[in-house]
Amino acid sequence: MPKTLFEKIWESHEVDADLIYIDLHLVHEVTSPQAFDGLRLAGRGVRRPDRTLATADHNVPTDGTPTAAMIADHLSREQVEALERNCEEFGIPLYSLGSDRRGIVHVIGPELGVTQPGMTIVCGDSHTSTHGAFGALAFGIGTSEVEHVLATQTLVQRRPQTLRIDYSGTLSSGVTAKDLILATIGRLGTSGMQGYAVEFAGEAIRGLSMENRMTICNMTIEGGGKAGMISPDEITVEFVRGRPGAPEDFDAAATEWLGMATDEAASFDREEVIEAPDIAPMVTWGTTPGMVAEVTSAVPDPALFDSPADQEAAARALAYMDLKAGTPLTEVSLDRVFIGSCTNSRISDLREAAAVVEGRKIAPTLKGMVVPGSQQVKVEAEEEGLDEIFRSAGFEWRESGCSACLGMNPDILQPGERCASTSNRNFEGRQGRLGRTHLVSPSMAAAAAVEGTFVDIRDWS
Amino acid sequence: MEAIDRIEGEVAVLDRADVDTDQIMPKQFLKRVERTGYGEFLFYDWFKDGEIELEAHPILVAGRNFGSGSSREHAVWGLYDYGFRAIIAPSFSDIFYSNCTKNGLLPIILDEEKCKLVASSGRAVIELDDETVTCEEGVFTFEIDEEIKHRLSNGLDDVAHTLQRVERIDSFEATGAANRGPDTLAL
Ligand code: SF4
Numbered sequence: 001m002p003k004t005l006f007e008k009i010w011e012s013h014e015v016d017a018d019l020i021y022i023d024l025h026l027v028h029e030v031t032s033p034q035a036f037d038g039l040r041l042a043g044r045g046v047r048r049p050d051r052t053l054a055t056a057d058h059n060v061p062t063d064g065t066p067t068a069a070m071i072a073d074h075l076s077r078e079q080v081e082a083l084e085r086n087c088e089e090f091g092i093p094l095y096s097l098g099s100d101r102r103g104i105v106h107v108i109g110p111e112l113g114v115t116q117p118g119m120t121i122v123c124g125d126s127h128t129s130t131h132g133a134f135g136a137l138a139f140g141i142g143t144s145e146v147e148h149v150l151a152t153q154t155l156v157q158r159r160p161q162t163l164r165i166d167y168s169g170t171l172s173s174g175v176t177a178k179d180l181i182l183a184t185i186g187r188l189g190t191s192g193m194q195g196y197a198v199e200f201a202g203e204a205i206r207g208l209s210m211e212n213r214m215t216i217c218n219m220t221i222e223g224g225g226k227a228g229m230i231s232p233d234e235i236t237v238e239f240v241r242g243r244p245g246a247p248e249d250f251d252a253a254a255t256e257w258l259g260m261a262t263d264e265a266a267s268f269d270r271e272e273v274i275e276a277p278d279i280a281p282m283v284t285w286g287t288t289p290g291m292v293a294e295v296t297s298a299v300p301d302p303a304l305f306d307s308p309a310d311q312e313a314a315a316r317a318l319a320y321m322d323l324k325a326g327t328p329l330t331e332v333s334l335d336r337v338f339i340g341s342c343t344n345s346r347i348s349d350l351r352e353a354a355a356v357v358e359g360r361k362i363a364p365t366l367k368g369m370v371v372p373g374s375q376q377v378k379v380e381a382e383e384e385g386l387d388e389i390f391r392s393a394g395f396e397w398r399e400s401g402c403s404a405c406l407g408m409n410p411d412i413l414q415p416g417e418r419c420a421s422t423s424n425r426n427f428e429g430r431q432g433r434l435g436r437t438h439l440v441s442p443s444m445a446a447a448a449a450v451e452g453t454f455v456d457i458r459d460w461s
Numbered sequence: 462m463e464a465i466d467r468i469e470g471e472v473a474v475l476d477r478a479d480v481d482t483d484q485i486m487p488k489q490f491l492k493r494v495e496r497t498g499y500g501e502f503l504f505y506d507w508f509k510d511g512e513i514e515l516e517a518h519p520i521l522v523a524g525r526n527f528g529s530g531s532s533r534e535h536a537v538w539g540l541y542d543y544g545f546r547a548i549i550a551p552s553f554s555d556i557f558y559s560n561c562t563k564n565g566l567l568p569i570i571l572d573e574e575k576c577k578l579v580a581s582s583g584r585a586v587i588e589l590d591d592e593t594v595t596c597e598e599g600v601f602t603f604e605i606d607e608e609i610k611h612r613l614s615n616g617l618d619d620v621a622h623t624l625q626r627v628e629r630i631d632s633f634e635a636t637g638a639a640n641r642g643p644d645t646l647a648l
Contacts, residue, residue, distance in 0.1 A: 012638065016629040018608060023642040031532065033494035042620070047630075053646050059492065075492035082494050093646050101648075114643045126532040126556060140556055142534035143496075144563035144619065152623045153639075154630055158606060190479055191526040191552055224526065226555050245643035288479045288529075309524065309573075313478050406531075408488045427483045427530060429506055 002263035005231050006162050006197045009137040013120050020157050023119040025149050026105050027054040029083040031124030035147035036086040047153045049091040056080045056096045057104045058408045062371055062398035068097050103374020103400045106130040106342040111376055113243025117232035117257035122149055127342050129220040133213035135232035135260050160226045161269040163196035167204035169277040174458035177212035178344060178441035181219040182282040182292045190290040193225030200230050204276035210239040211348040218343045219424050222289040231261035281457050283329050284426045284439040286317035295456045301325040320428055321436050329454050334418050337368040337449040339442055341405035341423035345373030347380050349442040354386045356446035357393040363452030368395040371403040407432045420448040462565040464616030468546045468587040470519035474580045480523060481530035486539045499535055500542030517544035522580040528557025541566050547587050549579055562609045563619060569603045589614050
């Protein structure tokens with residue numbers, strides 16, 4: 001019987017009814033301390049430390065603080081030190097401060113080659129969906145589930161339904177993977193993918209690099225999806241080849257991986273079709289990723305939304321964002337630009353942004369910051385001279401980490417500041433109390449930094 | 462985790478859609494390494510700014526897509542510690558729903574109309590076994606996964622429950638089916 005990628009992975013990982021085996025468990029400092037405590041209290045161990053990998057990312061300062069002990073904020077320091085102690089006690093490999101392999105957990109998995117097709121991957125972090133770009137079943141879990149996976153290497157799960165979103169045609173020039181996923185969430189809503197393992201498919205997806213595919217799967221959670229995934233192909237195989245975690249017998253593994261792709265005649269519980277050529281550069285105007293519009297349009301009028309609940313939500317969002325209905329998005333001026341986060345901080349994202357700012361200066365009224373997703377991305381970018389391009393344009397060039405994506409570290413917006421951000425969440429206060437976030441692609445963020453307002457990257461030069 | 466049988470009492474109402482876990486438990490409180498004591502930080506910014514008021518009643522009625530965003534279980538710890546024992550909403554994010562069920566906080570899905578009726582009643586009685594919410598405006602049934610219901614009504618620890626099936630895990634690993642992915646993580 002023809003099967004979907006999801007079905008193949010699910011069925012090969014069923015240990016028992018509603019119990020699936022986890023191949024890789026990624027751990028970071030914020031959602032794990034209580035799980036390790038739980039193990040200690042119950043006198044339990046970690047079943048497969050050899051299937052568990054940890055890094056510090058959310059709390060780390062991006063100013064080059066060399067060790068956990070030197071983190072200035074004492075609560076952040078304690079949390080990273082707790083992670084170091086826990087990994088030591090339970091024998092879990094860890095990339096903490098000082099390691100040249102450290103980085104945002106969803107950036108380093110693929111970069112090290114430990115994210116591979118056909119696997120089940122979990123992490124106490126909602127953006128674990130990123131890893132699905134490799135044709136893995138990857139999703140975020142809570143701390144109780146982190147403890148469960150540590151203790152049993154399995155997870156109690158009901159099988160989700162399957163949804164395929166098929167993108168026909170190709171993206172227009174200047175339109176990126178970020179715009180594709182923002183437009184999709186705008187269309188289906190923030191809970192439009194709820195309960196589904198979502199497969200992104202079609203010509204527009206097949207033509208994308210792995211980095212771009214990761215951007216799309218990363219934001220599946222913003223559409224409410226359980227997991228986002230893309231069938232493995234030659235692009236997937238070539239990305240993993242030669243990385244430290246790549247299997248010894250690579251060719252045999254690659255053949256198996258390609259066999260995981262969704263079979264031609266397989267059927268999904270639900271299907272959606274989106275015309276890729278219709279997608280334009282997108283900018284969010286509100287306080288959920290679903291509140292998004294084409295850059296050429298204006299801030300919408302709350303009165304024009306369908307239900308009273310949506311009207312109210314839009315009105316509240318505009319008040320928080322200090323925006324007036326009818327204002328063209330290209331007239332919205334910015335105080336900050338942040339290029340980073342697990343959505344858009346990989347080498348290709350930095351190249352994309354650097355190409356836009358090369359030889360230019362960012363607006364003098366604005367502060368710009370570029371934060372590579374991992375130490376390895378940082379090294380690679382510096383070898384290519386991207387750091388110089390950003391610095392001479394007026395950007396700050398930082399060490400890797402989650403940085404201003406969520407403001408658990410010193411990189412935060414001041415109250416009232418307006419920021420164009422390549423991250424994934426524009427929630428109230430996400431980047432700092434009373435900060436205002438507009439989500440965009442790296443090239444749109446870079447161009448906005450130069451102009452001080454949003455511009456349509458397609459006709460900007 | 463405390464077993465749930467019947468939850469009875471007054472209803473607090475948060476009539477907003479897409480309330481995300483960043484609002485429920487802001488990031489600055491995620492730096493704590495404890496599992497308790499989060500009640501005082503619940504909706505910290507919204508409470509501080511006088512944006513919303515919520516009585517610490519046993520039942521909370523909320524808007525659609527409640528608990529979206531970050532997987533932080535701290536949000537659930539805060540809601541429970543504050544005093545809520547059940548949350549009724551038209552929909553929840555998947556991770557948040559699951560986190561609730563690991564902590565003895567009962568998530569109940571009722572359509573928008575029924576949520577409004579429970580809210581306007583001001584009081585309700587929830588019977589987990591019968592899967593009903595009873596209020597002045599009527600008796601509404603809800604659906605819940607049998608397995609989750611079993612665990613909630615017995616206050617069962619998930620890990621202990623799975624460890625009862627440990628031979629299944631042993632034999633799964635013994636077949637070699639568990640060998641997907643990198644040969645080693647000691648890179
Ligand atoms: S970069 Fe942002 S979204 Fe990604 S893991 Fe870090 S905090 Fe979460």
